[in-house]
Amino acid sequence: MGLSFYVMATWVGGMVGDSLFEQRIRADRTSLESLAVRIAPTLAESDAPALQRQLISAGGELGGRLLLLDPNGKVQLDSYGEIQGTRLEYPEIVSILVKGQNVDYGVHELETGVSLDTSHLLFTRRTTAAWVGYCTAGVVYASDVIGVLLLVSPVQEIMQNLYQLQDQMVMIFAAIAVTSLICAWIFSRVITRPIAGLNRGIQKMSKGDFSARVKVRGSGEMKQLARAFNSMSEKLETLDQSRNQFVSNASHELKTPLATMKIMIESLIYQPDMDKNLRTEFMTDINNEIDRLSAIVSDLLTLVQMDSQNVKLTRENLSIAQLIKDNAHRLQPIANQKGQKIVLQLQDSCDVYADKSKLNQVIYNLMENAVKYTQASGVIKVSLQRQGRNAIFKVSDNGPGIPKENLPHIFDRFYRVDKARSREKGGTGLGLSIVHQLVLLHGGAINVESEEGRGATFIVELPLHQG
Numbered sequence: 498m499g500l501s502f503y504v505m506a507t508w509v510g511g512m513v514g515d516s517l518f519e520q521r522i523r524a525d526r527t528s529l530e531s532l533a534v535r536i537a538p539t540l541a542e543s544d545a546p547a548l549q550r551q552l553i554s555a556g557g558e559l560g561g562r563l564l565l566l567d568p569n570g571k572v573q574l575d576s577y578g579e580i581q582g583t584r585l586e587y588p589e590i591v592s593i594l595v596k597g598q599n600v601d602y603g604v605h606e607l608e609t610g611v612s613l614d615t616s617h618l619l620f621t622r623r624t625t626a627a628w629v630g631y632c633t634a635g636v637v638y639a640s641d642v643i644g645v646l647l648l649v650s651p652v653q654e655i656m657q658n659l660y661q662l663q664d665q666m667v668m669i670f671a672a673i674a675v676t677s678l679i680c681a682w683i684f685s686r687v688i689t690r691p692i693a694g695l696n697r698g699i700q701k702m703s704k705g706d707f708s709a710r711v712k713v714r715g716s717g718e719m720k721q722l723a724r725a726f727n728s729m730s731e732k733l734e735t736l737d738q739s740r741n742q743f744v745s746n747a748s749h750e751l752k753t754p755l756a757t758m759k760i761m762i763e764s765l766i767y768q769p770d771m772d773k774n775l776r777t778e779f780m781t782d783i784n785n786e787i788d789r790l791s792a793i794v795s796d797l798l799t800l801v802q803m804d805s806q807n808v809k810l811t812r813e814n815l816s817i818a819q820l821i822k823d824n825a826h827r828l829q830p831i832a833n834q835k836g837q838k839i840v841l842q843l844q845d846s847c848d849v850y851a852d853k854s855k856l857n858q859v860i861y862n863l864m865e866n867a868v869k870y871t872q873a874s875g876v877i878k879v880s881l882q883r884q885g886r887n888a889i890f891k892v893s894d895n896g897p898g899i900p901k902e903n904l905p906h907i908f909d910r911f912y913r914v915d916k917a918r919s920r921e922k923g924g925t926g927l928g929l930s931i932v933h934q935l936v937l938l939h940g941g942a943i944n945v946e947s948e949e950g951r952g953a954t955f956i957v958e959l960p961l962h963q964g
């Protein structure tokens with residue numbers, strides 16, 4: 498790139514130099530040509546003294562040394578009066594005498610014997626040579642070239658100016674080259690740094706480290722990309738954490754009944770003469786634990802199925818009111834045992850297009866929770882009504898309620914408010930998360946309202962069957 502800038506500078510310098518010279522050449526040529534016309538008759542007459550006078554005065558006017566050569570190239574007259582009789586063979590003279598040109602011009606470096614300073618490209622050269630311009634014109638009389646006029650004029654100043662100009666050009670272009678290099682470097686840093694950061698982040702993530710975040714910087718699009726990356730890694734991190742949590746919770750839930758069963762089975766093995774009633778009691782407990790285990794496993798299966806999104810809903814036209822009545826009937830014996838009342842307030846015309854067994858699971862889980870967590874002689878109210886295009890199904894009780902701080906987690910897997918008490922009641926904390934997933938799957942929404950000590954209300958919204 499530096500080289501191309503240098504070439505450019507020299508080229509532009511050359512162009513400017515040419516135009517500077519051109520003016521000078523044109524001026525020299527025209528004055529020399531008109532002088533040649535003027536002296537032609539004098540030369541033809543061989544009036545030497547008149548010629549001498551004319552040349553000296555013209556040489557002074559033109560600001561240079563004037564020479565008159567005969568058609569053989571021999572100097573006839575020299576306005577400096579130094580080299581009469583010498584034969585000159587400069588190409589500019591040859592082109593007039595041999596090639597028949599009218600005028601010609603050339604620049605030569607001449608030995609002057611005086612030392613001069615020529616500065617070019619930061620260097621100063623001391624030299625005794627100086628630049629001179631040779632302008633020649635043929636003196637024509639009666640279509641014959643009878644002599645050649647040669648004007649030797651100093652062009653040292655023009656050359657020096659030209660060198661300076663060239664130097665300045667080179668400097669300017671060098672400055673431009675350096676600035677553009679710096680700009681390009683800064684620009685590439687600005688562009689590549691965020692990309693490098695992003696790249697590091699992606700590599701970290703590919704190694705399983707989801708805590709990787711990148712700095713949001715750079716241009717608009719880079720910032721967007723960085724933000725998108727951060728939000729993606731954040732989501733992956735939470736997903737990863739919840740998956741780990743889920744696996745550890747699930748294994749813990751499965752281990753507890755297994756451990757209980759192991760103890761009981763071991764007692765049965767090592768105490769062969771155990772009392773028959775006690776033995777039956779142990780067997781019943783083992784049987785219950787097995788039921789619990791299989792319930793957990795089937796709940797887990799349901800959840801895993803829903804996670805992998807390959808649940809198929811076998812939809813049909815259903816009356817929610819009927820489903821609620823069926824579930825109330827199923828739960829009535831337990832409620833009776835606890836002296837609880839189940840109150841139904843159902844608007845009949847609420848039909849939905851849904852999967853029967855899944856919707857049943859939703860209703861059962863919510864009503865079962867209400868019965869299970871409400872103290873003896875509590876009241877469980879179940880209502881159903883239309884609201885616009887939705888069916889609103891509410892299960893409320895006057896039980897212990899759910900503390901505010903637990904509400905945001907109530908639909909999480911394995912989440913139980915009172916860990917010890919609900920496990921006693923056979924709960925695994927999967928019921929509500931299944932309900933939540935199922936409601937979403939049906940295009941509905943679920944919410945909970947509760948005040949501690951005053952009961953809880955679960956509100957399910959389901960889109961009504963249209964048409």
Ligand SMILES: Nc1ncnc2c1ncn2[C@@H]1O[C@H](COP(=O)(O)OP(=O)(O)OP(=O)(O)O)[C@@H](O)[C@H]1O
Pocket residue numbers: 862866867870871894896897898899907912913914915919923924925926927928929930952953
């Ligand atoms: N009606 C309610 N009143 C008070 N607390 C409730 C009520 N419903 C649920 N909870 C609380 O929310 C927790 C989560 O309920 P969820 O139905 O998910 O699990 P579970 O009932 O413990 O177990 P599972 O339903 O899987 O047998 C319960 O452990 C309980 O602490």
Ligand SMILES: [Mg+2]
Pocket residue numbers: 862865866924928929
């Ligand atoms: Mg439950």
